[in-house]
Amino acid sequence: AQSVTQPDIHITVSEGASLELRCNYSYGATPYLFWYVQSPGQGLQLLLKYFSGDTLVQGIKGFEAEFKRSQSSFNLRKPSVHWSDAAEYFCAVASTDSWGKFQFGAGTQVVVTP
Amino acid sequence: EAGVVQSPRYKIIEKKQPVAFWCNPISGHNTLYWYLQNLGQGPELLIRYENEEAVDDSQLPKDRFSAERLKGVDSTLKIQPAELGDSAVYLCASSLGLAGGNSNEQFFGPGTRLTVL
Numbered sequence: 001a002q003s004v005t006q007p008d009i010h011i012t013v014s015e016g017a018s019l020e021l022r023c024n025y026s027y028g029a030t031p032y033l034f035w036y037v038q039s040p041g042q043g044l045q046l047l048l049k050y051f052s053g054d055t056l057v058q059g060i061k062g063f064e065a066e067f068k069r070s071q072s073s074f075n076l077r078k079p080s081v082h083w084s085d086a087a088e089y090f091c092a093v094a095s096t097d098s099w100g101k102f103q104f105g106a107g108t109q110v111v112v113t114p
Numbered sequence: 115e116a117g118v119v120q121s122p123r124y125k126i127i128e129k130k131q132p133v134a135f136w137c138n139p140i141s142g143h144n145t146l147y148w149y150l151q152n153l154g155q156g157p158e159l160l161i162r163y164e165n166e167e168a169v170d171d172s173q174l175p176k177d178r179f180s181a182e183r184l185k186g187v188d189s190t191l192k193i194q195p196a197e198l199g200d201s202a203v204y205l206c207a208s209s210l211g212l213a214g215g216n217s218n219e220q221f222f223g224p225g226t227r228l229t230v231l
Contacts, residue, residue, distance in 0.1 A: 009154075034219070043118070043205060043222035044157070090156050101170075102147075102220065104156030 002027050004093050006105035013081050014113050021076040021108050023091030032094040033074040035065055038107075039087045047089075050074060061085070086112040116140070118223035120206050126229045132194035135226045139187070139208030146183060147220060148191050149205040157205050163189065164211060193228075201230045 003026045013019050025031065032051050036044040048059025055067040065076045074091060088107045095101040119138040127133050139146050144165050149157035160179065162170040165186035174181065178197070183189040193200055207220040 043224045046219065049219060102159065106156050
């Protein structure tokens with residue numbers, strides 16, 4: 001069965017420290033991969049996406065993600081976290097062989113401490 | 115360019131009452147999605163439209179939920195009657211559809227937070 005897993009429900013990080021959020025997927029073929037961020041009371045905002053090509057993708061707000069086919073992972077990183085990065089982060093996957101199918105992980109809540 | 119617009123932003127109703135949510139997608143976006151998001155969870159697809167056609171409504175509880183997108187632009191999602199378990203955030207999203215290639219990049223509205231008492 002197809003699935004998207006975000007192993008960490010909750011992460012606390014100090015301001016200025018690095019952040020890595022994990023995402024693993026199980027799909028029949030390499031899907032399209034996305035990271036979204038959701039601030040309280042807001043809709044989801046796209047941070048970055050991977051379709052093909054370079055496996056390291058750059059996004060907005062200083063985020064990047066690396067696609068690793070061998071590990072079926074698409075982890076999100078940021079070298080230095082700002083207090084405004086406190087939010088919930090969702091990994092999402094779209095199937096390449098069934099257009100329009102879009103599945104989200106359960107999300108990782110990020111708390112930033114001073 | 116305006117993003118995806120949803121209204122109302124918040125709705126409180128008593129159980130067994132009807133409720134409706136409205137969504138206006140980004141201009142030119144053929145594909146429209148309704149998602150349900152429970153607290154602490156990722157969005158779950160309820161229904162997907164390609165223009166005015168519902169192409170995936172397999173997750174829509176059809177005994178109480180209905181949706182329409184009559185002219186292929188804005189859309190309404192209705193619950194009748196509402197139950198306590200329907201309390202959640204209802205998100206609308208849109209994308210270019212096949213015209214945008216296979217990327218399926220979706221743009222989300224702010225959502226409607228429904229509380230059923």
